[in-house]
Amino acid sequence: MLNLQWSDIDLAQGTITVQSKDDWHTKSYRSRTAQLTPFLREVLLQERQRLHNEEISCPYVFTWKGERIRQDIRKSFGRALRNAGLEDSGVTLHTLRHTFASQLVMAGVNLREVQQLMGHQDIRTTMAYLKLTPTDVSQQTELLPDLNVNESKKEQSVIKLRKFR
Numbered sequence: 001m002l003n004l005q006w007s008d009i010d011l012a013q014g015t016i017t018v019q020s021k022d023d024w025h026t027k028s029y030r031s032r033t034a035q036l037t038p039f040l041r042e043v044l045l046q047e048r049q050r051l052h053n054e055e056i057s058c059p060y061v062f063t064w065k066g067e068r069i070r071q072d073i074r075k076s077f078g079r080a081l082r083n084a085g086l087e088d089s090g091v092t093l094h095t096l097r098h099t100f101a102s103q104l105v106m107a108g109v110n111l112r113e114v115q116q117l118m119g120h121q122d123i124r125t126t127m128a129y130l131k132l133t134p135t136d137v138s139q140q141t142e143l144l145p146d147l148n149v150n151e152s153k154k155e156q157s158v159i160k161l162r163k164f165r
Contacts, residue, residue: 002069004061006048014041018119032119101129 003024008017019031026032036044044061051058056066063069074093081087097118104114115126 002060002062002073005059006061007059009036009044009061011036011041011045011048014038026119028119028121034117034119098129098131101126102131105130 003021004016004018005021008019009015010017014036015033016036017031017033018026020026020029047061051063056063058066058068060068077093078087081089081091101114101118104117105111109117111123111126115123118126118129120126
């Protein structure tokens, strides 16, 4: 994230490209492009305008006083958790990826799309990220159609199933 440059972002198209750099590489060494949410696009537009207004010129998106941030962000994330009263919650930066994947699935996004959004090569990796509660699962069964089959048809179906065995 700290290696993100303005040239990686296409605000007109609303996309961001994650790609290897001279001093950093993606986990898979492959680049990928993802769609920005409307909210994130607006935040980035405002930040770019602020930097322009303050005459700050830096190719990197995340800066401090116009200079690239090179330190690890875990310390800042820990401070944010402390301020939110979550320091002993077990939440890590990686937890955010698990939450992202699970919430996409709970919102009805299919697994292949989640896989693509997560940047996974293998669907099994995506499956490992999903954390669904028993409530989530029971709510999904409520989406199945109600067959409203009358009693005689139910009995006929049971008889056919017994013959099938």
